[in-house]
Amino acid sequence: NAGVTQTPKFQVLKTGQSMTLQCAQDMNHEYMSWYRQDPGMGLRLIHYSVGAGITDQGEVPNGYNVSRSTTEDFPLRLLSAAPSQTSVYFCSTSRGETQYFGPGTRLLVL
Amino acid sequence: KQEVTQIPAALSVPEGENLVLNCSFTDSAIYNLQWFRQDPGKGLTSLLLIQSSQREQTSGRLNASLDKSSGRSTLYIAASQPGDSATYLCAVQRGGGFKTIFGAGTRLFVKA
Numbered sequence: 773n774a775g776v777t778q779t780p781k782f783q784v785l786k787t788g789q790s791m792t793l794q795c796a797q798d799m800n801h802e803y804m805s806w807y808r809q810d811p812g813m814g815l816r817l818i819h820y821s822v823g824a825g826i827t828d829q830g831e832v833p834n835g836y837n838v839s840r841s842t843t844e845d846f847p848l849r850l851l852s853a854a855p856s857q858t859s860v861y862f863c864s865t866s867r868g869e870t871q872y873f874g875p876g877t878r879l880l881v882l
Numbered sequence: 883k884q885e886v887t888q889i890p891a892a893l894s895v896p897e898g899e900n901l902v903l904n905c906s907f908t909d910s911a912i913y914n915l916q917w918f919r920q921d922p923g924k925g926l927t928s929l930l931l932i933q934s935s936q937r938e939q940t941s942g943r944l945n946a947s948l949d950k951s952s953g954r955s956t957l958y959i960a961a962s963q964p965g966d967s968a969t970y971l972c973a974v975q976r977g978g979g980f981k982t983i984f985g986a987g988t989r990l991f992v993k994a
Contacts (some may be wrong), residue, residue: 776925807984814886814971814984815926830981862925869914869933869975871982873925 774798776874778863784880785853793848793877795863803866804846805830806838808859809876815862821846853881884909888972888985895962896993903957903988905972910950917946917957918971920987926971930957962992 779794797804805820807830817830821840835857837849850857858881863874885908895901905915914933918926930939930946932955938947945958959966972985 812891812986814973814986815982816984817981820981869916869931870928871916871926873927875925876923 776863776865776872778861778874778877780877781875782878782880784882785850786882787854789853791850791853793850793861793863793879795846795848795874796844797846797863797865797872798844799865799867799872800843801865801867801872802843804840805864805866806836806846806848807862807864808832808857809862810859818848818861850879853879855881857881884912884974884976884983886972886974886983886985888970888988890988891986892989892991894991894993897962897964899962899992901959901962901990903959903970903972903990905955905957905985907953907955907974907983910953912950912974912976914975915946915948915955916973916975916982917944917955918973920969920971922968929970959990962990964992964994966990967992 776797802823806818807815809815816832819838821827861877864871887906889904916931917929920926932939932948943960948955969987969989971987973982
């Protein structure tokens with residue numbers, strides 16, 4: 773039981789490049805979400821999903837896309853990376869009120 | 883709009899000291915409040931969850947209280963140890979397990 777896994781752990785991008793951050797879970801949780809964490813700030817919700825085929829925007833969705841074709845996977849796509857997207861990204865799953873977090877992906881956009 | 887504030891931003895204490903971390907939130911219409919621990923370079927681990935109808939929760943040396951009417955929660959750590967060094971985040975939920983609003987955290991350092 774791996775819980776929540778995220779890949780890659782670290783990525784450097786150039787401005788304008790696109791990439792996909794992967795998130796996978798093996799706990800069969802319906803709720804999944806993506807957060808970003810910036811220095812001196814709490815985690816901010818980017819997008820979330822309440823089940824396969826259903827996604828919605830969070831607090832800071834601009835510049836990011838998501839899709840949820842299976843219960844297990846919830847990838848986050850950066851369409852055209854900008855330096856403002858330099859951050860640590862966390863994927864989370866939920867069962868009821870308890871949230872489980874992945875180890876994070878550290879992204880640097882030059 | 884719900885806002886969560888944590889004070890202090892950083893704290894350094896000698897080993898063995900009892901300490902209190904503070905969390906305040908602006909909208910009392912919360913479903914629950916959680917305290918998380920985050921180690922450097924790692925994800926978050928849930929420590930305590932307090933339902934909106936509860937006043938406190940305890941786990942080992944940790945005790946969290948909730949006062950919805952005043953929009954405050956405290957995390958009490960007894961007999962602190964160097965292994966308690968981490969960032970502690972407070973978070974409130976309005977409902978479900980995904981719309982969570984986080985505070986910026988308190989970075990704790992316990993000196994041996």
